[in-house]
Amino acid sequence: MLLLALDTATPAVTVALHDGERVVAESAQVDARRHGELLLPAVDRVLADAGVKLDAVTAVVAGVGPGPYTGLRVGLMTAETFGSALGVPVHGLCTLDGLAYAAGIEGDFVVATDARRKEVYWARYSGPRTRTTGPAVDRPADIAEQLAGLPAVGAGALLYPESFADARGPEYVSAASLAALAAERLAAGEELEPPRPLYLRRPDAQVPKNYKVVTPK
Amino acid sequence: MADSRDEPLVLGIETSCDETGVGIVRGTTLLADAIASSVDEHARFGGVVPEVASRAHLEAMVPTIERALKEAGVSARDLDGIAVTAGPGLAGALLVGVSAAKAYAYALGKPLYGVNHLASHICVDQLEHGKLPEPTMALLVSGGHSSLLLSSDITSDVRPMGATIDDAAGEAFDKIARVLNLGFPGGPVIDRYAREGDPNAITFPRGLTGPRDPAYDFSFSGLKTSVARWIEAKRNAGEDVPVRDVSASFQEAVVDVLTRKAVRACKDEGVDHLMIGGGVAANSRLRALAQERCEAAGIRLRVPRPKLCTDNGAMVAALGAEMVARNRAASDWDLSADSSLPVTDPHVPGQAHTQAHAHSHDHVHEVSKDNLYS
Numbered sequence: 208m209l210l211l212a213l214d215t216a217t218p219a220v221t222v223a224l225h226d227g228e229r230v231v232a233e234s235a236q237v238d239a240r241r242h243g244e245l246l247l248p249a250v251d252r253v254l255a256d257a258g259v260k261l262d263a264v265t266a267v268v269a270g271v272g273p274g275p276y277t278g279l280r281v282g283l284m285t286a287e288t289f290g291s292a293l294g295v296p297v298h299g300l301c302t303l304d305g306l307a308y309a310a311g312i313e314g315d316f317v318v319a320t321d322a323r324r325k326e327v328y329w330a331r332y333s334g335p336r337t338r339t340t341g342p343a344v345d346r347p348a349d350i351a352e353q354l355a356g357l358p359a360v361g362a363g364a365l366l367y368p369e370s371f372a373d374a375r376g377p378e379y380v381s382a383a384s385l386a387a388l389a390a391e392r393l394a395a396g397e398e399l400e401p402p403r404p405l406y407l408r409r410p411d412a413q414v415p416k417n418y419k420v421v422t423p424k
Numbered sequence: 425m426a427d428s429r430d431e432p433l434v435l436g437i438e439t440s441c442d443e444t445g446v447g448i449v450r451g452t453t454l455l456a457d458a459i460a461s462s463v464d465e466h467a468r469f470g471g472v473v474p475e476v477a478s479r480a481h482l483e484a485m486v487p488t489i490e491r492a493l494k495e496a497g498v499s500a501r502d503l504d505g506i507a508v509t510a511g512p513g514l515a516g517a518l519l520v521g522v523s524a525a526k527a528y529a530y531a532l533g534k535p536l537y538g539v540n541h542l543a544s545h546i547c548v549d550q551l552e553h554g555k556l557p558e559p560t561m562a563l564l565v566s567g568g569h570s571s572l573l574l575s576s577d578i579t580s581d582v583r584p585m586g587a588t589i590d591d592a593a594g595e596a597f598d599k600i601a602r603v604l605n606l607g608f609p610g611g612p613v614i615d616r617y618a619r620e621g622d623p624n625a626i627t628f629p630r631g632l633t634g635p636r637d638p639a640y641d642f643s644f645s646g647l648k649t650s651v652a653r654w655i656e657a658k659r660n661a662g663e664d665v666p667v668r669d670v671s672a673s674f675q676e677a678v679v680d681v682l683t684r685k686a687v688r689a690c691k692d693e694g695v696d697h698l699m700i701g702g703g704v705a706a707n708s709r710l711r712a713l714a715q716e717r718c719e720a721a722g723i724r725l726r727v728p729r730p731k732l733c734t735d736n737g738a739m740v741a742a743l744g745a746e747m748v749a750r751n752r753a754a755s756d757w758d759l760s761a762d763s764s765l766p767v768t769d770p771h772v773p774g775q776a777h778t779q780a781h782a783h784s785h786d787h788v789h790e791v792s793k794d795n796l797y798s
């Protein structure tokens with residue numbers, strides 16, 4: 208097994224290779240504005256570090272968000288196209304699940320990432336592998352009460368300390384933890400999700416108002 | 425058998441607006457032109473909604489690539505290169521295509537060519553009428569562009585002669601169709617009504633045609649306002665709006681200016697070929713009037729069939745094939761989607777392949793603005 212995992216749903220552009228036992232190479236760069244430019248060179252670097260070519264990969268794993276759409280699509284489009292070109296399966300994993308797995312907290316906790324517009328993408332977990340609520344997108348103040356007292360992981364939690372009193376890292380997801388989680392689930396015979404984006408919001412689409420009346424009244 | 429450098433097999437990807445296009449060409453021969461359009465999803469908004477387009481591109485891309493390969497009856501392994509629209513266009517939409525093209529080229533071990541959408545609109549004519557004459561004058565008219573361009577080599581030299589200073593020609597069609605409650609997009613429906621109307625019924629203004637106006641620039645905003653005002657006056661007077669005559673007269677004003685300026689540019693520059701591309705090139709009156717005026721001026725008119733005039737992947741493949749044939753430098757793996765790629769850059773050569781690429785314009789990478797949601 209050789210999994211290529213990537214995630215572009217947070218400001219991190221992250222890529223990892225996992226051989227079923229361990230992560231053999233990984234890359235993480237934080238630059239919310241350059242996902243499109245950074246991803247392919249990162250894949251190339253990770254493969255070179257591991258001394259393999261892309262066609263050695265047996266499956267691709269992509270973080271499906273939720274996350275800012277433009278960046279999120281870079282990873283998903285790349286993963287899906289690799290899958291088609293190589294003839295290998297492409298699996299999706301919730302980006303927040305990768306963060307939860309990396310946090311490794313036993314017991315109840317929250318993962319929250321920055322959804323901008325003063326909102327967070329969040330989900331609740333009971334242990335590092337079990338999501339119990341979400342993912343959803345909300346204003347931190349609106350969910351603070353129901354999540355009070357829980358440890359909160361991720362940049363979205365760190366950004367709103369008044370709503371998440373026990374905020375902590377990691378800030379962003381790493382493809383290494385996504386890959387490890389995917390490897391674990393695949394080894395257990397679990398089905399992973401399809402690589403479909405979790406947008407959680409409808410597109411902003413302003414219906415243009417009736418044409419502008421140009422005759423002065 | 426022809427050397428693959430003369431007749432390169434290239435797959436082209438286009439996602440600059442609302443069409444997910446994947447085309448495959450061998451040299452100047454069209455092998456496949458697969459399209460998935462999200463136009464119906466935009467219709468109720470009266471215009472293209474960028475986020476809706478980007479979501480649709482992501483969904484449609486891989487199936488459209490696979491359909492194109494099947495249609496062409498070729499194996500991806502045999503491709504000589506992958507071309508993609510790097511700009512100009514909607515930033516988020518472009519980025520989906522660029523991401524797919526990079527991943528595809530990388531996975532197959534093929535060179536990647538990020539190319540210019542406008543140069544592609546010109547180059548597509550090679551699939552219809554053979555090699556472009558050099559130089560060629562090109563009039564590109566669509567919902568997104570109205571440009572008059574002169575090219576002596578479509579892979580390296582595209583010069584802007586003129587452009588719209590306000591609305592694109594196609595945009596004016598959309599807006600007038602909205603005023604007349606004819607739906608979106610406006611071009612085809614206005615063309616249809618105009619066929620039954622009198623183009624001389626109402627005299628609408630011809631923008632920028634005065635003696636001191638720029639010879640090759642266009643303006644459709646004043647025309648649009650004038651037509652809207654005329655319609656409102658009728659409505660306010662409680663009279664029926666003669667939709668056919670308004671359509672015909674409006675359309676005549678647009679195509680009169682377009683063809684007049686294009687023919688004048690050809691004469692001034694001593695160019696004996698004019699190509700017309702872009703979605704508005706499908707307009708029947710534009711084709712007829714251009715034909716008439718070109719004939720009178722001794723200019724050969726080249727207009728591709730309507731399906732090749734609107735945005736499609738074949739045009740991108742056509743320009744990509746020309747890049748391969750003329751040995752132009754491939755793009756790098758960090759190729760950006762550049763929403764404001766200047767028309768003077770027919771492609772985006774990689775730094776690895778060329779000396780510092782002079783990027784003279786002061787453009788902003790739209791993806792780097794605070795618009796990750798759009």
Ligand SMILES: [Zn+2]
Pocket residue numbers: 541545566568702703734735
């Ligand atoms: Zn176009």
